[in-house]
Amino acid sequence: MASTIRIPTPLRKLTNDQETIGVESDTVGGAIEELEGKFPGIKERLVDEEGEIRRFVNVYVNEEDIRFLENQDTPLKDGDDVSIIPAIAGG
Amino acid sequence: MNKDSGFMKALKCRECGREYPLEATHVCEFDFGPLEVAYDYDKIKKTLTKDALSERPQTMWRFRELLPIAGEPTVGTGVGYTPLIKADRLAKWLGIREAWVKNDAVNYPTLSFKDRVVSVALSRARELGFTTVACASTGNLANSVAANAASAGMDSFVFIPADLEKGKILNSLIYGARVVGIRGHYDEVNRLCAEIAGKYGWAFVNVNMRPYYAEGSKSMAFEIAEQLNWKLPQHTVVPMASGSLLTKIHKGYQELIKLGLANDTQPTVHGAQATGCSPISAAFKEGKDFFKPVKPNTIAKSLAIGTPADGFYALKVMKETGGASDDVSDDEIRDAMKALAECEGIFTETAGGVTVGSAKKLIASGKIPAEDSVVLCVTGNGLKTLDAVQGHVGKPDEIKPSLREFEALIESDSKIKTK
Secondary structure, eight states: OOEEEEOOGGGTTTTTTOSEEEEOOSBHHHHHHHHHHHSTTSHHHHBOTTSSBOTTEEEEETTEEGGGTTGGGOBOOTTOEEEEEEOOOOO | OOGGGTTEEEEEETTTOOEEOSSSOOBOTTTOOBEEEEEOHHHHHHHOOHHHHHTSOSSGGGGGGGSSOSSOOOSOTTOOOOOEEEOHHHHHHHTOSEEEEEEGGGOTTTSBTHHHHHHHHHHHHHHTTOOEEEEEOSSHHHHHHHHHHHHHTOEEEEEEETTSOHHHHHHHHTTTOEEEEESSOHHHHHHHHHHHHHHSOOEETTTTTHHHHHHTTHHHHHHHHHHTTTOOOSEEEEEOSSSHHHHHHHHHHHHHHHTTSSOOOOOEEEEEEETTBOHHHHHHHTTOSSOOOOOOOOSOGGGOOSSOTTHHHHHHHHHHTTOOEEEEOHHHHHHHHHHHHHHHSOOBOHHHHHHHHHHHHHHHTTSSOTTSEEEEEEOBBGGGGHHHHTTTSOOOOOOOSOHHHHHHHHHTOTTOOOO
16 A cells, blocks of 8 residues: 655755655555654644644645645545645736 | 845745745745745835936836846836726725726736736846746736747746636737646646646746745835825725735835835725635635635636635735725626726726725725725736626627618617717
8 A cells, every 4th residue: 555745846855855755654644644754854844833734835635635635634545646735826 | 145136135934034045946945935035125225216216217117126136127128007097987886985996907018917927037037047937827927928938038838727718828829838728727737837847947937936926016016106196095905816916015015114115104905806716805704814725616717716825924914904805706796897897998807807896895894984095906908808708798789781770779779868
């Protein structure tokens, strides 16, 4: 069971420039913990002191914003793609 | 300070204040907060004076010190200084003592306020050595990037939702831009562009060039203030998509106060949205300082951003300045577009209908007092969104080339004045 997390440019210093990381967890929240285990310090970039996803961080599972799903409880299954993307300006 | 940075000092995270060099980067590496340009206001104060302004050309670049480029502008040098019109007939329709329309429907060259942000972004992109520019767009930005890139001899890629108004698509293709239609809404286009921007070495005006790009919006506030003879308006109503324009208009007013160019009465800033995509307005009405993302469904496609990046800051500005927010349905948008056209002879796109319609609601509810004065920011041109009003503005009468038929037509309508 593995899903893929795509790491945005600002965080690649922490992942030794790896663009994608495979994770085994079955929820988004679990995947963030798993990332922290592999790359200490990455969690605080994504999650605030209250444990919520930071307000300028958007997380998508297979192109869907997790705020339309179950936030950090959103389930992950084999082959899922997780994107972490900073909020962007209008157009 | 680097001598090559003009009046800029650094890029600074709006959340934590960490500073970054003046490069093509937009996000704080620590908390993903947006980066904003920090200026040397003491230096600006020395050259940006009313005397100096009286000698400068009537474009947005007369406020060059407060726009984030190092040297002189090289792209979009003729942009801005659109008319500010005293709208007496519209004021009656709105139910307010005095109304002004800042008419960016006739901004040069692509008929929307986006020419302001694009001329800054492309001038800065050139300074940083880019030759290809790109954007994620709901249409107006794409038009402006395509046109301004063409005139500067730069290559451009524009990414848009595939279901945009035909006029806006043609308005990008004509300039030779590479147009990529994404089968999805703007937030999905945006997400994809964030990933593309991380992979290709292009200047994405609203991704890696965003700190510079967004500052261009301030010029609308500078012009309004100068056109009102440096008296800041009591109320300004601004359409909100990402919320960026609203926060930058506020910032523009504050900078003029800081530099002593405008009076220090605090102007109130109000935000307008389409009900079919109103995450910021909904949060404001519920008294929240955060918003819930939505899936847009509105004719105001240029405002259809369900995950507004500057939503938090827009909410903060409205709260701090004593402003408010309201939103209007598709029918109310069309009614307001018609009202602006019939009262002032200005044909705005749907976003302008959102601004005018929401202003009427804010006045009716007393959020903008009827005895006050209001400036409405009209940001785009109606010729680009003809689809939205097709079938809603009547049809022409059709007759044979015969005087008798014309007389019959006139007699059938008792409202027509024959003298």
